[in-house]
Amino acid sequence: MTNYTPPLSDLAFALEHVVGYRDVAQLPGFEHADFDTVVEVLAECGEFMAGVIAPTNRVGDLEGAQRQPDGTVKTPTGFKEAYKQFVDSGWSGVALSEEFGGGGFPRTVGLGIQEFMLASNMAFSLCPLLTHGAIDALMHYGSPEQKQRYLPKMISGEWTGTMNLTEPQAGSDVGALTTRAVPNGDGTYAITGQKIFITWGDHDVADQIVHLVLARTPGAPEGTRGISCFIVPKVMVNDDESLGERNGVETVSLEHKMGIHGSPTCVLAYENATGYLIGEENKGMRIMFVMMNSARLSVGMQGLAVADRAYQQSVQYAKDRIQGKAIGVTGRDSAIIEFPDVRRMLMTQKAYLAGLRRLLLLTAVHTDISTNSPDEAARVRSDEIVGLLTPIAKSFGTDLGNELTSLAVQIHGGMGFIEETGVAQHYRDIRIAAIYEGTNGIQAADLVGRKMPVRGGSSFLEFIASMREIEPLLAEAGDEFASIREELARQFTALEKATGWMLRTGMSDPNAVLAGSTPYQRMWGVVTAGWLLAKGALAASKLPNAERAADELAVARFYAEQLLPQSSGLLSAATAGARDLFALSEDKF
Structure with missing residues (x-):
């Protein structure tokens, strides 16, 4: 597997000359995020991701996350150390709220950071991505006390977060869930039920996991109208903010997946676990959609990032692989990059990646305008455009992720089908993304x-x-x-x-x-x-x-x-x- 080189030049060009980032830098709250500063930040970020995170990608695929006999989950070799460097370097909170310790940079910058991180190791990156979704939900609907208790350490990355939606009988039909939330009489709830497909639902890279869990209270309406959302920490938090006893949540098993082996996808069992209601009862779907909408653009970026990593490997292989003679060549065999059909595949990868990167960044730019512009009309129109572009960005990005990583396998020929080259990992890893956060068919219906x-x-x-x-x-x-x-x-x-x-x-x-x-x-x-x-x-x-x-x-x-x-x-x-x-x-x- 080749090393990863962050595509800083194309990203910077798109920001400056295509999607209008300089307008974002003029918005209130983003004065510190001028274009030159942002390019410096992204360059430093790219160097970190390529040097620290990218080397963990292959070992994560080979080893996978493992549930231990005592019920704990061990991540692959190097993940824990890389995550500590990630937290210590401050990359977790660059584009998150300054009020709770983040850097306050625009979402557009955060998306660029996500590209570099995802391309370096998608399985590793799902942990901070899911944490960001939980942070967005708490920012919108958490009480002041909940925000103060959880957000600073989630934004720093010291604590991680999850989304607990899916149950064995309730996949995309979230309204069919049966997890119960019974009031304890002291303002807390006893959460009981089982959740499946919980990305980074348990692990050893952080001491605390803040689960956001959808459940039903007694007498709640049927279907989606009767769903509430609860904070259920893995470990109880004491009044002095220290961690106390383990909460009533257990990792029953880890899923054996086609790809992203380094990401622990958990079946979690809740048995009278202590939960804290977010917002009001029966408003869980609103909170869920905050998490989902935040994640959809990031999932589209997964398609771009992994496909770009596969493209870089395709280019290197096409230059190195000597086979046959191209038309007009005499006296030597040719690298396959000299053949028209290989050029066609490489250009297809390159052109789609450049267009997709700009589409994702444009969506992020309008997200920033919709939240920070002083002009109400501009905010409203950008919010409409975000609504239009988000399902397109998610679906087009993940469809291309599948198609372009498949082209990478094709460019490698028979060696692409051999696991040792590493290119098959990209193909396997990205396949889930078209299913994540609402399948692409659901995006189309939306x-x-x-x-x-x-x-x-x-x-x-x-x-x-x-x-x-x-x-x-x-x-x-x-x-x-x-x-x-x-x-x-x-x-x-x-x-x-x-x-x-x-x-x-x-x-x-x-x-x-x-x-x-x-x-x-x-x-x-x-x-x-x-x-x-x-x-x-x-x-x-x-x-x-x-x-x-x-x-x-x-x-x-x-x-x-x-x-x-x-x-x-x-x-x-x-x-x-x-x-x-x-x-x-x-x-x-």
């Missing part, structure tokens, strides 16, 4: 069912119109940009047609809209990434760096000519309706 109706569809149509503003700019840029402009224009029109069909059909035939939601969601990802690559090529053409300009143009043009056309190819699938999906009876499958 896109057409909840996000599209905003202002009668105007939110979507206005975003497409804003993308189309690039067309005259591309026309002015000259013949080199002609194919980009022509193809983008075609795909904008296809996306408009699909959106119009969805809006017309939604009220009368919601099943038809849901049937086309996944290809429609993919259209959005493909088109938005192409638009952002074109923006980058235009911006680079005005810079003095001729090499950068040529590179950006080549990648944007390759994407426009060879990848972007798939969007209009999905138009028929997006608008076909549900008739043929239900034409066969169940016994015909």
